[in-house]
Amino acid sequence: SAVISQKPSRDICQRGTSLTIQCQVDSQVTMMFWYRQQPGQSLTLIATANQGSEATYESGFVIDKFPISRPNLTFSTLTVSNMSPEDSSIYLCSVEAVGEATNEKLFFGSGTQLSVL
Amino acid sequence: LAKTTQPISMDSYEGQEVNITCSHNNIATNDYITWYQQFPSQGPRFIIQGYKTKVTNEVASLFIPADRKSSTLSLPRVSLSDTAVYYCLVGGYGSSNTGKLIFGQGTTLQVKP
Numbered sequence: 629s630a631v632i633s634q635k636p637s638r639d640i641c642q643r644g645t646s647l648t649i650q651c652q653v654d655s656q657v658t659m660m661f662w663y664r665q666q667p668g669q670s671l672t673l674i675a676t677a678n679q680g681s682e683a684t685y686e687s688g689f690v691i692d693k694f695p696i697s698r699p700n701l702t703f704s705t706l707t708v709s710n711m712s713p714e715d716s717s718i719y720l721c722s723v724e725a726v727g728e729a730t731n732e733k734l735f736f737g738s739g740t741q742l743s744v745l
Numbered sequence: 746l747a748k749t750t751q752p753i754s755m756d757s758y759e760g761q762e763v764n765i766t767c768s769h770n771n772i773a774t775n776d777y778i779t780w781y782q783q784f785p786s787q788g789p790r791f792i793i794q795g796y797k798t799k800v801t802n803e804v805a806s807l808f809i810p811a812d813r814k815s816s817t818l819s820l821p822r823v824s825l826s827d828t829a830v831y832y833c834l835v836g837g838y839g840s841s842n843t844g845k846l847i848f849g850q851g852t853t854l855q856v857k858p
Binding site: 670734738 | 786789790794832847849851
């Protein structure tokens with residue numbers, strides 16, 4: 629298993645500002661992902677954070693709005709830029725299990741609750 | 746990518762067995778079936794995973810028929826603390842496919858005293 633720490637756990641921000649969310653994993657992982665969960669909704673994949681290269685974004689998400697960094701195999705950041713109230717969501721970091729005979733097993737951080745005023 | 750369909754919500758009482766069925770008609774040969782549990786203000790947590798027949802662990806059982814077009818998560822003797830959203834996911838194995846796991850609506854299970 630992997631232990632994932634996300635910071636901050638919650639924040640209240642003004643529209644037009646940006647927030648950077650940090651994700652730290654206690655072991656090296658190949659695959660790291662960022663999800664968004666809007667109030668009362670399911671999870672939506674934003675992007676795959678690639679170590680040493682640009683993130684791979686899903687349809688509807690762009691780098692200018694959600695820049696992602698992945699400097700090494702244990703750390704990633706997601707920035708929510710130029711925020712609006714529509715960006716109010718829970719943002720979740722996720723990693724794939726490493727070294728286990730499993731398939732498609734994901735571990736999640738506890739998330740960052742973002743409220744934009 | 747295999748799409749999944751689950752009931753939106755279910756109610757149960759403490760001590761009962763709960764069965765949540767998920768349909769995945771276009772599941773591919775390499776796809777595994779994985780269930781996650783999510784409590785409010787937390788990220789989803791892995792419950793169980795299977796490919797075919799039956800899998801059991803300390804938390805739940807997973808029943809998968811021969812055609813693999815559906816699966817049933819079975820929670821024995823639920824308690825109030827099992828109140829959560831349960832997600833059924835289907836995906837091919839291998840790191841290159843992991844990020845393409847699509848979360849459906851999930852099933853909100855409400856356990857009553």
